[in-house]
Amino acid sequence: MSVQYYEGIGRRKTSSARVRIMTGTGQYIINDKQAEAYFPRLMDMKKIVAPLLAAEMEDRFDISVKVKGGGITGQAGAVCHGLARALVKMDPELRPVMRAGGLLTRDSRMKERKKPGLKRARKAPTYTKR
Secondary structure, eight states: OOOOOEEEEEEETTEEEEEEEEESSOOEEETTEEHHHHOOSHHHHHHHHHHHHHHTOTTSEEEEEEEESSOHHHHHHHHHHHHHHHHHHHOGGGHHHHHHTTOSSOOOOOOOOOOTTSSSSSOOOOOOOO
16 A cells, blocks of 8 residues: 655755655654754744644644755755645645745745855955055
């Protein structure tokens, strides 16, 4: 017997997360670790469970995540985006709730590239008159 799950792909900065949800007891596995071990900061954990809180479905699903790229906060944002997409795939009636919370919108902000002649993306070398 195959396990029924719903999958959502989430992205943030350079992070990409594949989130699978299935009915269960509320267990979060991220890259083969418990969520609290993978994301020790409280704000990252709050970000991850935001779609479940918006849908009022805490502790009803087991969540399995494979996330790669970027840093910790970007990965947390990618997991949040992927989880929201998976929930909408499971129940299309949740779309207005997720949209209102801004959970389905892909955050397009990326690191700006360094420009030639500048020190960083926008920082110019110190101007000296003489």
